Amino acid sequence: MSKTALIVDDSPTMRQMVAFTLTNAGFAVVEAEHGKDAVNKVASVGKMDIVVTDLNMPEMDGITLIKELRKLSAFKFTPILMLTTESALEKKQAGKEAGATGWLVKPFNPETLLKTIAKVLPA
Amino acid sequence: MSDEFAQFQEAFFAEAAEHLAIIEEGLLALEQHPEDLELLAKIFRSAHSIKGASGMFGFNAVTQFTHKMETLLDLLRNGEKAVSPPIADLLLKSTDCLKTLIEATKTGVAVDEETVQHLTAALASVSASGAQLAAVQQKQPVAASRQVDGQEHRYLIKWTPPGWLFQRGLDPLQVLKELSDLGDLSSVKLDTSQVPDLTEIDPEKCYLSWELQLVTGKDLQTIESAFEFVREDSKLVIEKHETSESRNETRFTNDEQETEDGAPKPLGAILVESGVVSPAVLEQALSQQKRVGEILVEQKAVTRHQLEQALNTQRQQEAAVHTKKTDTTSIRVDTAKIDKLINLVGELIITQSMLSDLGARFEMRRLPLLLERVAQLERNTREIQERVMGIRMLPIGTAFSRFPRLVRDLSSKAGKKIQLVLSGEETELDKTVIESIGDPLTHLVRNSADHGLELPGERLDTNKSEVGTIRLNAFHEGGSICITVEDDGRGLNRDKIVAKAITQGLIMENEKLADDQIWSLIFKPGFSTAEQVTDVSGRGVGMDVVKRNIEALGGTVSIKTAQGTGTTFILKLPLTLAIIDGMTVRVGKETYIVPLLSILESTQPKAESIKTVVGKGELIYMRGTYIPMTRLYEVFGNDPDYTDPKQAILLILETEGERVAVMVDEILGQQQVVIKSMEQNFRKVEGIAGATILGDGTVGFIVDVRGLIEIARRGSPVAA
Numbered sequence: 001m002s003k004t005a006l007i008v009d010d011s012p013t014m015r016q017m018v019a020f021t022l023t024n025a026g027f028a029v030v031e032a033e034h035g036k037d038a039v040n041k042v043a044s045v046g047k048m049d050i051v052v053t054d055l056n057m058p059e060m061d062g063i064t065l066i067k068e069l070r071k072l073s074a075f076k077f078t079p080i081l082m083l084t085t086e087s088a089l090e091k092k093q094a095g096k097e098a099g100a101t102g103w104l105v106k107p108f109n110p111e112t113l114l115k116t117i118a119k120v121l122p123a
Numbered sequence: 124m125s126d127e128f129a130q131f132q133e134a135f136f137a138e139a140a141e142h143l144a145i146i147e148e149g150l151l152a153l154e155q156h157p158e159d160l161e162l163l164a165k166i167f168r169s170a171h172s173i174k175g176a177s178g179m180f181g182f183n184a185v186t187q188f189t190h191k192m193e194t195l196l197d198l199l200r201n202g203e204k205a206v207s208p209p210i211a212d213l214l215l216k217s218t219d220c221l222k223t224l225i226e227a228t229k230t231g232v233a234v235d236e237e238t239v240q241h242l243t244a245a246l247a248s249v250s251a252s253g254a255q256l257a258a259v260q261q262k263q264p265v266a267a268s269r270q271v272d273g274q275e276h277r278y279l280i281k282w283t284p285p286g287w288l289f290q291r292g293l294d295p296l297q298v299l300k301e302l303s304d305l306g307d308l309s310s311v312k313l314d315t316s317q318v319p320d321l322t323e324i325d326p327e328k329c330y331l332s333w334e335l336q337l338v339t340g341k342d343l344q345t346i347e348s349a350f351e352f353v354r355e356d357s358k359l360v361i362e363k364h365e366t367s368e369s370r371n372e373t374r375f376t377n378d379e380q381e382t383e384d385g386a387p388k389p390l391g392a393i394l395v396e397s398g399v400v401s402p403a404v405l406e407q408a409l410s411q412q413k414r415v416g417e418i419l420v421e422q423k424a425v426t427r428h429q430l431e432q433a434l435n436t437q438r439q440q441e442a443a444v445h446t447k448k449t450d451t452t453s454i455r456v457d458t459a460k461i462d463k464l465i466n467l468v469g470e471l472i473i474t475q476s477m478l479s480d481l482g483a484r485f486e487m488r489r490l491p492l493l494l495e496r497v498a499q500l501e502r503n504t505r506e507i508q509e510r511v512m513g514i515r516m517l518p519i520g521t522a523f524s525r526f527p528r529l530v531r532d533l534s535s536k537a538g539k540k541i542q543l544v545l546s547g548e549e550t551e552l553d554k555t556v557i558e559s560i561g562d563p564l565t566h567l568v569r570n571s572a573d574h575g576l577e578l579p580g581e582r583l584d585t586n587k588s589e590v591g592t593i594r595l596n597a598f599h600e601g602g603s604i605c606i607t608v609e610d611d612g613r614g615l616n617r618d619k620i621v622a623k624a625i626t627q628g629l630i631m632e633n634e635k636l637a638d639d640q641i642w643s644l645i646f647k648p649g650f651s652t653a654e655q656v657t658d659v660s661g662r663g664v665g666m667d668v669v670k671r672n673i674e675a676l677g678g679t680v681s682i683k684t685a686q687g688t689g690t691t692f693i694l695k696l697p698l699t700l701a702i703i704d705g706m707t708v709r710v711g712k713e714t715y716i717v718p719l720l721s722i723l724e725s726t727q728p729k730a731e732s733i734k735t736v737v738g739k740g741e742l743i744y745m746r747g748t749y750i751p752m753t754r755l756y757e758v759f760g761n762d763p764d765y766t767d768p769k770q771a772i773l774l775i776l777e778t779e780g781e782r783v784a785v786m787v788d789e790i791l792g793q794q795q796v797v798i799k800s801m802e803q804n805f806r807k808v809e810g811i812a813g814a815t816i817l818g819d820g821t822v823g824f825i826v827d828v829r830g831l832i833e834i835a836r837r838g839s840p841v842a843a
Contacts, residue, residue, distance in 0.1 A: 011172040013135045017179060020131070056171045070290070079292040085175050101292035102352035107178030107186075119301060120352070122294055 003121070004028045004045075008038040008053035008065060009083065014106075018052055018083075021110040022117075035060025039068055042075070050121050051080040052104075052113075055091060063098045070099040079120035133453045135176050139225050142169035144524045146218050150211055151527045157206035167196045173221070182228045185221070188239065191246040192217050198250055210249060215528070217242050233437070248403050275306070275340045276363055282350070283314075283332035283358040290327055293353060299333070301349040306339025332358075454554055456514050464510050471503045512702070515555075519597045519606070520548030522557045526568055526595060533572040540579055540590040541572055547597035552604045556696055559676055560606070563669040567608040567692050568593060570666070575612035575690050585687065587611070603678075603720075604696045611689040615682070620644055642682040643780055646670040674778060677703060677720060695720075703798060705825065707791040707817075708774065711761040714823040715787070716796050716815060721828045723775040723782070725790060728768050740835065743773065743784045750775065751835040752784040755826075758810055758834055764788040778828040783835045785826070794818075798825060810834055 005027040009015045019029045030045055032038035034057040042048070051069065055062035062082055069075040079101040084091055092103055101120045104113060149166040153159065174189035192214065198204040220242050227234045280302075284295055302308055312334040319330065337346065343361060350359055419425045425433075478496050481489065523545050534541040576582075576591035583589055594609040617638070624630045624644045644650060648667040673680050678696035697703060697720070705716035732744040733752075742749040752773065756763035765771040765788055773784045796815040801808055812827035 010168070011138060011176055013131055013138045013176045014172075014179070016134060017131050054175075056168050058165070058168060077289060077292050083175075085171065085178065096291065096356075099291050106175045107181070119349075120293065120297060122297060 002026050002028045003049040004030065004047070005117075006030045006032065006038060006042065006045075006048045006051045006053075008032045008035065008051070008057070008062070010034050010054065010057040014054065014083070018113065021113055022052075024110075025114055034058050035062065035065035035068070038065055042069065042072070047074045048078060050117060051075070051078060052083065052117075053080065054083045055095065063094050066095065066098040066100050079117075081116060081120065132180055134455075135180060136225065136229055137453065137455050138176065139173050142173050143218060143222055143225070144521070145169045147215070147528055148524060150215050150218065151531060153206055154208070154211050154531075157211075160200065160202075163196065163200045163206075167193065167200050170196055173225075177225075177228075180228075182225075184234070184239070185224050185228060188217070188221055188224055188243060191243055191250070192221065195246050195250045204249075213242070213245055213249060217246060244403075251403070275338055278337045278339065278343075278346060279360075279362040279364060280335040280337060280346070281332070281358070281360045282335070284329055284353055285356040286328045286330070288329040288353065291352075295329065295331065295333075298349055298353070299335075302335065302337055302346070305341050305346060305349065306337055308335060308337050310334075310336040454515065454517075460510065460514055464507070464514075467503065467507045467510060471500075471507060474500050474503050512553075512698070513551075515553050516551035516698075517554050517557055518549050518551055519557060519560075519604075520545075522561050522564065523548050523595055523597075525561070525565070529565065529568060530572060530593060533569065537573060538578065539572065539576055541576060542590050542592050544592060544594045545596075546594070550597040550599060550604060552597075552696065552698060556604075556676055559672060560694075560696070563672045563694070564595070564606070564608065566666070566669045568595070571608060571610035571612065571690065571692075575610035575614075577613050581613075600695070604698060606694040606696065607691055608694075609689065609691040614686040614688055614690050615642060615645070615684040616686065617641055623650065639682075642684060645682075646680070646780065670780075677718065679720060702795050703825070704793065705796045705815075706774075706793055707823065708755075708772075708787040709789040709791055710755045710759070710787050711763045713759070713761050714791065714817060714821070715755065716823050716825045717774060717776065717785070718812075718825065718828065719793065721776045721778050723777050725772055725774050727771075728773055730769055733768055741768075743768075745775065745784075750782045750784045751832075752786060753831055753835040754786045756786075758831070759824075776828045776831065778832065781832050783828070783832045785831060796823070796825065 003026070005022050007015055007018050007022070007029060008031075009018065010033055015031050015033075019031055022029050027049075030041055030048065032041050035053075036059040038051075038053070039060070053062045053065055057065075060068075066080055066082070069078070069080065080099065082092075082095045082100045082103045083106055084095070084103050085106045095103060102116060104116050108116075146166050146169045149162050149169070153162055153166070156162065170189055170193045174186055174193055177185040177189065195204075195210070195214065199206055199210070204210070220238055223234055224239065226232070282298075284293075288295060299308070299311065314332040314334065315330070317330045317332065318324070324330075339346070343363065346361060347354060350357065420427055420430055474496065478493075478500065481493055481496060485493070526545070527543055530541050530543040533539075571593050572591075576593070577585070577587075579589045582591065592611050594607070596605075596607045596609070598605050620641055621630070621636075624641075624647075625632050627647075627650065629644060629647055629650070630636065646666050646669070650666065670680050673694055673696070676696055678694055681693045681695075682690065683693065684690040703716075704719040706719055706722055708715050708717055726745070728743055728745075734742045734744060734749070736742055741752040741754075743752050744750075752768070754763075754766075754768075755761070756766075763771070768786055771786045771788055772790060773786055774790075776783050776785055796817075798813040799815055801811055801813055804814070810827055810830040811824045812830070813825045814822050815825060817823045
């Protein structure tokens with residue numbers, strides 16, 4: 001069974017690139033445009049092995065999404081990576097407090113993305 | 124950044140364009156509602172998206188510039204700064220600059236560094252907080268494995284993770300695994316002393332700590348990176364036990380960090396951080412950096428003239444590259460449209476298999492069934508045709524979106540108060556048409572703002588509201604799209620136009636002209652009635668170009684105007700360029716298609732209305748004017764049914780205001796035809812715009828009205 005990944009980003013380009021990388025790495029990928037979309041999709045797919053989410057998004061931002069996901073029993077311990085351009089500490093801190101497992105600073109290359117995922121996702 | 128991502132660049136440019144439009148629109152709206160935080164958040168998000176994605180492709184200039192904008196937007200969004208007109212103005216200018224920067228990465232054209240530097244400095248000084256500067260520099264990605272000296276060292280690691288470790292989806296085993304990948308994890312001691320009694324235990328909390336020994340050739344930073352997501356909250360001590368030297372290096376990672384990845388900082392950033400210079404001073408110093416041309420001139424290595432020449436060459440090359448690159452474009456299609464299409468193809472396949480099944484065992488009595496199936500096939504095909512066309516269809520709003528900004532700039536330049544009203548933005552039309560319609564529309568809007576609308580004082584004198592209105596509207600009408608540009612200004616002045624046309628020798632002094640004919644004079648090259656040539660318009664270029672562009676798209680322009688109440692320009696455009704509405708006509712055995720839009724009327728002339736003029740060929744006298752006549756069979760060398768115009772049929776065609784009468788044997792009917800290019804499949808033939816496959820499978824030629832007029836003017840047929 002291939003591992004499943006949920007990608008949440010309002011930028012289609014970013015989403016496609018992350019999805020492309022993960023699909024090539026053997027993940028089954030679900031894409032969502034923003035937090036709300038992700039919450040809805042999660043409701044129908046149930047469990048995911050990893051979540052990669054942007055922070056700044058319309059409708060529902062990444063921090064809120066992480067909080068919402070952590071409320072669900074299926075996502076209580078799921079690794080969640082946040083994509084951030086802000087090296088600013090508050091964002092990272094807010095994300096961590098919301099329950100983000102780790103972060104990835106944009107720009108990143110496919111290699112870094114996969115490495116970071118390997119860091120938090122048990123093989 | 125990565126070649127693997129290069130294939131997404133096209134998508135990035137499309138997305139960036141959308142974000143730029145959102146930013147611009149947002150900024151303009153912001154001027155009306157400076158307190159709208161929702162709006163600010165939206166603008167910020169778009170800037171943020173551009174920054175994030177551009178970084179992924181290594182478009183550093185774009186990333187850095189957007190970062191500056193984002194910094195300011197962030198301050199506005201958080202209410203730390205209020206939106207003021209100068210700030211809005213600066214942001215709008217920056218948006219323009221960003222646009223050119225993005226365009227530059229796409230086409231490789233050099234950007235005007237001065238503007239970029241100037242705006243960067245301005246943005247920085249408005250944001251004016253020193254702490255921001257350090258963050259500008261993009262971080263280099265952490266080098267995967269940084270060998271220090273190739274020597275192996277023994278590290279003692281004491282790690283107590285935070286209690287909430289599990290709640291963030293972190294797994295301490297993952298960290299240990301990563302460490303063991305770095306080298307030899309020779310000893311792992313688990314400390315369970317903090318684990319409480321079973322009754323008090325919180326299963327979601329981590330009470331454990333570890334003492335590890337790691338032998339590795341990797342350096343301290345690489346080891347630390349294993350703890351990346353937890354180290355700020357963990358108690359972590361990493362001690363290096365030198366095997367050869369007696370130097371002990373201890374690292375407490377909760378300490379304040381230096382540059383996160385050890386990459387050297389730019390000199391400027393270090394100077395700013397240490398407080399030697401202020402960010403503003405640094406920006407200014409950077410902006411004084413000279414360009415290579417100027418330095419060479421100063422050193423007398425080249426003369427200014429030589430430099431100018433070289434720059435000119437560069438610009439030409441850039442322009443050449445630019446035009447070449449813009450030709451290849453992609454299109455973003457709603458996935459729902461594609462899904463629908465796939466469904467339809469599915470239906471088509473079903474119909475096809477039913478037909479081949481029927482064909483394999485066909486008997487005459489099953490004819491009704493065959494006809495039914497064929498009708499079904501026809502339905503499928505038609506629907507697929509419509510849907511495929513739909514893929515090329517985009518809402519015209521994308522072409523309209525530039526106008527709020529344009530009108531704002533025009534109104535401040537001309538000292539007029541103008542409001543722009545857009546409607547019908549959702550009307551869909553062909554992508555090519557949308558792309559080509561932008562410039563003509565810009566001309567028309569400029570014209571309305573500059574010539575059409577009066578100054579506020581003049582408006583008040585004539586009992587109008589001080590604020591002039593320009594309306595842009597788009598809607599479907601029949602098989603075509605109508606776009607109207609309407610102003611409530613002074614309207615076209617008949618006397619002025621006539622006077623001007625006479626001095627320019629366009630018409631005779633005593634010529635009697637209908638209103639429509641007079642209005643169409645403004646489309647003549649070089650015509651302008653503006654008494655004063657302004658910065659915006661009135662140079663007499665424009666309206667003729669508008670007409671030419673619209674007609675190149677197979678459309679028409681007409682004018683409705685009333686003195687004192689305003690002018691409306693009406694553009695009629697075909698839905699798509701690939702299919703035209705045509706009138707099929709017959710000459711001998713050949714079938715030709717005449718574009719429906721160019722047909723004014725058809726007639727059978729009387730003997731007395733046909734005149735022959737030496738050197739000008741045949742003319743037809745109709746409704747008070749003479750129209751040159753062309754016999755289609757002579758042009759294309761057919762064998763016609765009739766050689767006498769009184770028995771044949773004359774089609775009166777018009778394009779770009781010129782008319783021609785074309786003689787054919789018979790009008791067959793009206794139908795939509797798909798245009799096939801002659802140049803691509805054969806070669807260019809004068810008088811023929813393209814070819815199409817007719818219902819019976821034969822080829823029909825689409826006549827080129829412009830070409831026929833040329834032929835009629837020469838008065839001699841071409842050898843075809």
